[in-house]
Amino acid sequence: MTAEDLFWDLVEPMYADPAVQRSTMMGLPCVRLDGRFFASLDRHTAALLVKLPRERVGQLVAEGVGEPFAPAGRVFREWVAIQKPDRGRWQRLLIEARAHAAGTTAPAAGTARPAGQPAFRGFSPAGLAFLAGLARDNNKQYFDAHRRTFQSQLLEPSKAFVVALGTALQQRVCARLRADPRIGGSLFRIVNDLRFGKDKPPYKPHLDFAFWEGEVGPRRDPALILRITPTEIHLGAGVFALTGVALDRYRTALRDPARAAELDTAVAALMDTGAQLSEPTRVRPPAGFTAVDPAARFAVRDGFHVTQRLPHPATIATAEIVAWCADRLAPYAPIHRWLAANTRDLS
Numbered sequence: 099m100t101a102e103d104l105f106w107d108l109v110e111p112m113y114a115d116p117a118v119q120r121s122t123m124m125g126l127p128c129v130r131l132d133g134r135f136f137a138s139l140d141r142h143t144a145a146l147l148v149k150l151p152r153e154r155v156g157q158l159v160a161e162g163v164g165e166p167f168a169p170a171g172r173v174f175r176e177w178v179a180i181q182k183p184d185r186g187r188w189q190r191l192l193i194e195a196r197a198h199a200a201g202t203t204a205p206a207a208g209t210a211r212p213a214g215q216p217a218f219r220g221f222s223p224a225g226l227a228f229l230a231g232l233a234r235d236n237n238k239q240y241f242d243a244h245r246r247t248f249q250s251q252l253l254e255p256s257k258a259f260v261v262a263l264g265t266a267l268q269q270r271v272c273a274r275l276r277a278d279p280r281i282g283g284s285l286f287r288i289v290n291d292l293r294f295g296k297d298k299p300p301y302k303p304h305l306d307f308a309f310w311e312g313e314v315g316p317r318r319d320p321a322l323i324l325r326i327t328p329t330e331i332h333l334g335a336g337v338f339a340l341t342g343v344a345l346d347r348y349r350t351a352l353r354d355p356a357r358a359a360e361l362d363t364a365v366a367a368l369m370d371t372g373a374q375l376s377e378p379t380r381v382r383p384p385a386g387f388t389a390v391d392p393a394a395r396f397a398v399r400d401g402f403h404v405t406q407r408l409p410h411p412a413t414i415a416t417a418e419i420v421a422w423c424a425d426r427l428a429p430y431a432p433i434h435r436w437l438a439a440n441t442r443d444l445s
Contacts (some may be wrong), residue, residue: 101139101183102141102144105127106127108185109129112129112196117131118130118131118196122137123135124169126140126141130199131368133241134199136195136198136199140179144183145165146188147167147177147178148180149177149195149199150176150198151198154176154194155176158442163187163274164178164179164180167179168305183402187313209264212260218417219253219255219417220413220415220416220418220419221414221419224251225247226254226326226414227328228244228247228248229303229305229327230328232301233327236300253285256279256305256307257279260285261279262417263309263324263424265277266420271430272311274437275311276312276316284309284310285306286302288302289302303327305323305325307323310322311434312438313443317337319337319438320437320438320441320442322334322405323335323403323405323426324423327394329409329410330408331407331408331411331414331423332405332406332411333405333406333407333408334373334406334430335419335430335434336376337402337403337437339439341400344441345400347389347441348400348437349397350391351440352387352397360432362393365404367429368430371429372442373404373405375399376405377397378399379399380397383397384397384398408426
């Protein structure tokens, strides 16, 4: 698929809104919303062009994601060129540009807020009571009898929570963090898949969230994680078991004394405050590591999470829980950055 084919393939679903129409801009193909340009394609460079607020353009350029758009030497400060075709990134930026053209406040790329979704106001006592009840009566009868409570008091607020916390974490931890307020995105299913664990209960008596960096997803890419149980909040960072090239990169980094020491220092600092390191996935270190190696405790883990359990704060039923969670997840930024840099292909 050419860059132009990808561009029109991503634009096609937007035509469901009659306000979105195809047009041209300086001889280039583009799309408008109610007459306002918001995206185009530079046929000479195969770059996606999107119109965004100046500060957002500056952020994308500073991160190396985009380049200034300067035809004939004149810089358009509200336009940015995304040179490398990338379906996921282009799609998110098109959505963001469309929202900017509509005059709405859109979360940064990677955080998609459904239209009409209310602002997050906290997790209600009724929702938390549902989780406590599910922990006691973990069966289909209980869940079906309280399904409306789950949907209105937990599922819908969780979607708004993902958007709010995702925006805060993008500002404080990493602008590239993905926050997708959908089940299968940042929201994990409450139903257990019994095909792979017959001894599991039918439902999870907690809410699981993940904010990840990468194009694969929170179950494969490094992520900040959060769990809400009936009485506690678990917060942390890590990556699930790595395989293939990602595992090779991870082990290569661990063989570098400087990089291994950097990870060890970051993990130790959090463990000193009460965080715990997940269980090993191997009985002994893989080839190339010895039990006395400083990196050994990570080498016996093909992936790991560092998490801390805290009791519910009084703010859990209010919007202030977003800031509370962001404050406690921010210290995990060094671990997240290390994993992102040493397990993913950033070329």
